[in-house]
Every structure is written in structure tokens, then in C-alpha cells.
Amino acid sequence: MYVSFILSTILFFYISGGLAVNCPKSSANWCDNKDIAQACGVIDQCNKYVWNIHAADDRVNLTVYYETLCPDCRDFIKTQVWNAYQSILSIVNISFVPYGNAREVYRPETQLYQFYCQHGSDECYGNLIHTCVIHLYPNTTAHLPFIYCTESTDGDIETVATQCAEKTSIDFNKVNSCVQSRLGNQLQHLYANQTDSLQPPHQYVPWITINGEHTEEMEQAAEKDLIGVICKSYKGSNPPAQCTKNL
Ligand SMILES: *[C@@H]1O[C@H](CO)[C@@H](O)[C@H](O)[C@H]1NC(C)=O
Ligand SMILES: *[C@@H]1O[C@H](CO)[C@@H](O)[C@H](O)[C@H]1NC(C)=O
Ligand SMILES: *[C@@H]1O[C@H](CO)[C@@H](O)[C@H](O)[C@H]1NC(C)=O
Ligand SMILES: *[C@@H]1O[C@H](CO)[C@@H](O)[C@H](O)[C@H]1NC(C)=O
Numbered sequence: 001m002y003v004s005f006i007l008s009t010i011l012f013f014y015i016s017g018g019l020a021v022n023c024p025k026s027s028a029n030w031c032d033n034k035d036i037a038q039a040c041g042v043i044d045q046c047n048k049y050v051w052n053i054h055a056a057d058d059r060v061n062l063t064v065y066y067e068t069l070c071p072d073c074r075d076f077i078k079t080q081v082w083n084a085y086q087s088i089l090s091i092v093n094i095s096f097v098p099y100g101n102a103r104e105v106y107r108p109e110t111q112l113y114q115f116y117c118q119h120g121s122d123e124c125y126g127n128l129i130h131t132c133v134i135h136l137y138p139n140t141t142a143h144l145p146f147i148y149c150t151e152s153t154d155g156d157i158e159t160v161a162t163q164c165a166e167k168t169s170i171d172f173n174k175v176n177s178c179v180q181s182r183l184g185n186q187l188q189h190l191y192a193n194q195t196d197s198l199q200p201p202h203q204y205v206p207w208i209t210i211n212g213e214h215t216e217e218m219e220q221a222a223e224k225d226l227i228g229v230i231c232k233s234y235k236g237s238n239p240p241a242q243c244t245k246n247l
Helices: 002-015 034-040 043-050 071-091 120-136 140-151 157-167 172-179 182-196 216-233
Strands: 060-066 092-098 103-107 112-116 207-210
Touching (some): 034 043, 071 092, 071 140, 112 120, 112 182, 120 140, 140 157, 172 182, 207 216
Parallel strands (some): 060 092
Antiparallel strands (some): 060 207
């Protein structure tokens, strides 16, 4: 009886690759490491309350509607959005919609959309570059530094984009192929559609939504202290230090 218990224990350790861990009696040790947490069935709780890994579902959704050459958009991205990105990315999901006050017309003869931008064709080109970069590099940490770089650098669109691409590990040849393709045109159209579907409709740029909602008050506050606005909307556990230091 005893021997067979020992044998089956050895067998169990053997089968589980020797990784089997028992859940300790004292709950103080339950989050000591992943294996222990697993054994105690408290992975989610450890993630949330001890390891400070924020559940993706709790993250505040920030969407920034903008156009590449508008001075207020550039200011907002290079200060507020950049600061939020650098300090509280663990609690915010940042999405960019580069279109703003542009207009589109569908041309049946080419089966392409033609875009008209507030700051001219250069801006349409810049919007399309951003559209393609976001598509090719969907991870925020991959595309946001490029967006920040182009918005904070003056000069010829293509020169700035090429230099920023090099600085931020973006393959500009790939971006260029997308920009010149039907795909790029279609992606830009999707952002046009998303922008034109806003409720309430946007009246200016930059225009933000937090969890899909926009109010004038929130917009004003965000242009002064976006981090504060995001922190206020964050309903998850363990707000980062940047959210509590000014309380
Ligand atoms: C982030 O926002 C985008 C666009 O709103 C959405 O598709 C995506 O599911 C969000 N991700 C998370 C983790 O909330
Ligand atoms: C953010 O968006 C995602 C995807 O649409 C959604 O699942 C999540 O609940 C949203 N987060 C908040 C805090 O509304
Ligand atoms: C995005 O990139 C960061 C840093 O490279 C990485 O930690 C994270 O897992 C990536 N996210 C996704 C959804 O791939
Ligand atoms: C956005 O696209 C959907 C689906 O194609 C369409 O039904 C809707 O009318 C479009 N909205 C706007 C404002 O263009």
C-alpha cells in the first residue's frame, strides 16, 4: 500500500516532468511563483493583486482621431499621448485614427477613394503613411514611436517619414508598398468610415474617445492632463504610481 503510494508519486512527478508543486499551507506564499500559484489555483489573483499584471479587459480604451499636419494634433501627440505611453501603457489601450477633417469621394473609374485633406495633399500622404504603419505594425509599442517621431519633426513628409522609420525600426519600403496599393486606399477608407461614424460627430481635431465616449469636458481635461483623465477612467486594480502620486 505504502510502496504503491510512493511509486505513484514518483510516477506522477515523472509524468509531469518533475514540475509538480504542492500548494503551501500559508496563503502568504501562494504568489511566490507561477508554479505555486498554479498549484493553488490563484494565477488570476496573483496577476492582478501581487504581480501587478493588469488584465487586458480592465484597460481604458483611448482612441485619438487626428490628422497628421494639424498643429494641435501634433502638440497633443507629442506631449499628452507620448507621456501617457511612457508612463501608464499598462492600463491604457491607445488606438490612432489618422483621418480627421478629411473628406473622401469614391471614383468608380479607378475603384479607389480620393481623399481631400484640410492641410492639402501632403497631409493626405502623411495620413496614409500612418495608416499603413499602424496596419503593418499593429502593436502600439511598434507604431507609436514612429507616430510620435513624425508628429514632432518638421519638414518634407517623405524625408521625415524615412528618417523616423529608420529611427524606430519600421521598414519604410514595406510602408511605401502599402501606401501605393489598393490595400492602403481601402484601409484609409476604413478610418474615414470610423471617423464619420462618430457619435456625437467630431467637430475638431484632435478628438478623443475614452471607452468609446466623448465629452467636451473630457477633451479639455485631456489636452491638459491626459494621464489624469485615463487614471480617472481606470476601474481595474493596482493603478500605477503615476495615477496616485498627485492625489
Ligand atoms: C484595443 O482597442 C482596439 C480598438 O478599439 C480593440 O479592437 C481592441 O480589442 C482593444 N484591446 C484591448 C485589449 O482592449
Ligand atoms: C476596451 O475595448 C475592448 C474591445 O472592444 C473591450 O473588450 C473592453 O471591455 C474595453 N475596455 C473598457 C474598459 O471598456
Ligand atoms: C507588443 O510589444 C511588446 C514589447 O515588444 C510586448 O511585450 C508585447 O507582448 C507585444 N504585444 C502583443 C499583443 O504582441
Ligand atoms: C460605414 O460603413 C458601413 C459598412 O459599409 C456603412 O453601412 C455605413 O453607412 C458607413 N458609415 C459612414 C458614416 O460612412
